Amino acid sequence: MANSLLEDARMTRAVSSIVARSERQPDxxxxxxxxxxxxxxxxxxxxxxxxxYGRRGTGKTHVLxxxxxxxxxxxxxxxxxxxxxxxxSAHMFTDPTQPLAPRCIALYKDFLSLLQSRxxxxxxxxxxxxSGLQEVDELARFITEKTADVTRRDVKSxxxxxxxxxxxxxxxxxxxxxxxxxTLGAKSxxxxxxxxxxxxxxxxxxxxxxxxxxxxxxxxxxGVDNLLLLIDEWTSIPTDLQPFIAEFLKRSVLPSxxxxxxxxxxEYRSRFNLPQDEGGNVVGFELGPxxxxxxxxxxxxxxxxxxxxxxxxxxxxxxxxxxxxxEAQALExxxxxxxxxxxxxxxxxxxxxxxxVRSGEGVVRDFLGIFGAAYFKATGSGRKKIDLxxxxxxxxxxxxxxxxxxxxxxxxxxxxxxxxxxxxxxQTKMFMLSREHSDHPMIHSLFDLRLLHLIERGYSDKENPxxxxxxxxxxxxxxVDLKRTNVEPEGVLIDVAESAxxxxxxxxxxxxxxxxxRVILQPTxxxxx
Numbered sequence: 001m002a003n004s005l006l007e008d009a010r011m012t013r014a015v016s017s018i019v020a021r022s023e024r025q026p027d028x029x030x031x032x033x034x035x036x037x038x039x040x041x042x043x044x045x046x047x048x049x050x051x052x053y054g055r056r057g058t059g060k061t062h063v064l065x066x067x068x069x070x071x072x073x074x075x076x077x078x079x080x081x082x083x084x085x086x087x088x089s090a091h092m093f094t095d096p097t098q099p100l101a102p103r104c105i106a107l108y109k110d111f112l113s114l115l116q117s118r119x120x121x122x123x124x125x126x127x128x129x130x131s132g133l134q135e136v137d138e139l140a141r142f143i144t145e146k147t148a149d150v151t152r153r154d155v156k157s158x159x160x161x162x163x164x165x166x167x168x169x170x171x172x173x174x175x176x177x178x179x180x181x182x183t184l185g186a187k188s189x190x191x192x193x194x195x196x197x198x199x200x201x202x203x204x205x206x207x208x209x210x211x212x213x214x215x216x217x218x219x220x221x222x223g224v225d226n227l228l229l230l231i232d233e234w235t236s237i238p239t240d241l242q243p244f245i246a247e248f249l250k251r252s253v254l255p256s257x258x259x260x261x262x263x264x265x266x267e268y269r270s271r272f273n274l275p276q277d278e279g280g281n282v283v284g285f286e287l288g289p290x291x292x293x294x295x296x297x298x299x300x301x302x303x304x305x306x307x308x309x310x311x312x313x314x315x316x317x318x319x320x321x322x323x324x325x326x327e328a329q330a331l332e333x334x335x336x337x338x339x340x341x342x343x344x345x346x347x348x349x350x351x352x353x354x355x356x357v358r359s360g361e362g363v364v365r366d367f368l369g370i371f372g373a374a375y376f377k378a379t380g381s382g383r384k385k386i387d388l389x390x391x392x393x394x395x396x397x398x399x400x401x402x403x404x405x406x407x408x409x410x411x412x413x414x415x416x417x418x419x420x421x422x423x424x425x426x427q428t429k430m431f432m433l434s435r436e437h438s439d440h441p442m443i444h445s446l447f448d449l450r451l452l453h454l455i456e457r458g459y460s461d462k463e464n465p466x467x468x469x470x471x472x473x474x475x476x477x478x479x480v481d482l483k484r485t486n487v488e489p490e491g492v493l494i495d496v497a498e499s500a501x502x503x504x505x506x507x508x509x510x511x512x513x514x515x516x517x518r519v520i521l522q523p524t525x526x527x528x529x
Contacts, residue, residue, distance in 0.1 A: 030324050064230045065081065082114055
């Protein structure tokens with residue numbers, strides 16, 4: 001047996017095989033085994049329409065997949081998972097020069113086709129008697145054949161003219177049916193016949209009531225009283241189409257008492273509605289009345305809000321991911337029986353693991369990625385456990401290769417200005433931003449790219465009680481990237497009572513709210529970008 005867990009080849013294989021993206025894990029049981037409850041599942045395990053927010057890598061897909069498995073344990077619940085990235089074609093879906101209506105309808109038809117295909121899978125499952133197959137087939141015909149009938153029509157037009165007279169005849173077919181017109185006049189012996197054949201193209205449309213009726217009839221015939229429709233990667237829909245797809249869903253799917261819709265999305269890239277002038281009805285979802293949007297996974301992983309709770313969550317998460325890929329006997333040989341024992345065998349001290357948690361900045365995928373990199377840096381250096389240096393080097397590499405490398409020129413320039421203004425001049429990695437500027441596109445883009453992190457919403461400074469701020473932190477990697485220079489930030493938000501804690505073992509020291517009270521970022525620094 002290897003002397004340390006890091007030297008055990010079985011452990012190395014387990015770490016190497018950690019699947020950081022839930023959609024790449026085909027085994028639902030593994031997803032359930034690796035899921036760690038944060039308080040989200042009890043809030044989504046219901047029959048209410050909901051939107052689940054969270055940045056990329058926070059675990060939205062994992063939650064939806066586990067939710068499906070949990071709910072399907074009930075006798076009367078079936079689930080369908082739809083990844084929006086599978087819909088559309090390169091020409092019609094993404095080309096903004098194409099008319100809006102055809103793009104929306106083509107995308108929604110793709111959605112309905114995928115939904116019908118999943119219903120067919122349910123109807124033909126080995127444990128079912130085939131009930132509802134006819135109704136599911138009728139839904140398929142509606143999606144394809146009926147829309148085809150109204151989009152193309154062959155037309156033949158024939159005209160006969162006599163020169164020198166008023167006589168003439170015209171026959172043809174148009175949208176209202178065949179028509180013939182005849183006029184009488186003086187006769188002439190000279191005549192000419194013209195015949196033209198062409199195809200008339202009409203605009204496609206979706207009749208909401210028919211979609212609703214056919215879908216509800218299919219579910220009723222199948223004996224499905226509760227269908228959980230899980231729609232993931234919503235922001236893969238182009239922004240200009242999103243309100244209209246939401247409107248189609250609102251009118252044709254949400255009215256069914258048999259269907260519950262759950263949507264996974266990125267908050268700042270979502271556009272669920274399009275308000276109308278003069279107070280008219282909005283196009284798309286009305287957030288609240290139609291579908292709730294009060295859950296954000298980012299809120300459950302912010303270390304600074306509840307350090308001990310978040311540390312325990314990530315310890316359990318890491319242990320379960322590794323344990324799912326290694327034999328239980330291998331862990332028992334090293335005296336590992338739970339997350340606490342695993343942490344003690346893998347990291348030099350608790351502070352090392354805490355730094356790993358903080359380096360992930362609340363993003364599960366980043367946390368697992370940095371752990372994997374730190375593990376192989378430690379083993380490559382012959383260390384028996386992961387130490388602070390390995391975490392620091394892994395965090396720096398992850399920042400440089402997985403985050404900052406994908407920035408556009410303008411985003412890179414904006415990030416450097418924030419670093420210079422906040423870290424360079426204010427000696428901290430945190431800053432406040434007035435709520436009225438929180439929708440700035442550059443702030444949104446850096447937040448979505450996991451380079452800025454929202455620590456607290458609606459913070460009120462006692463010196464300015466009438467103003468509200470959001471508190472942001474620059475990514476952990478921006479600090480370790482600058483750590484060897486003479487510019488070192490003071491740290492991240494914790495309670496004032498904790499500010500006296502000894503920071504000697506931390507790569508990124510902690511600070512309290514008082515240290516950033518006057519660090520207010522002005523978005524004017526982005527004006528010339």
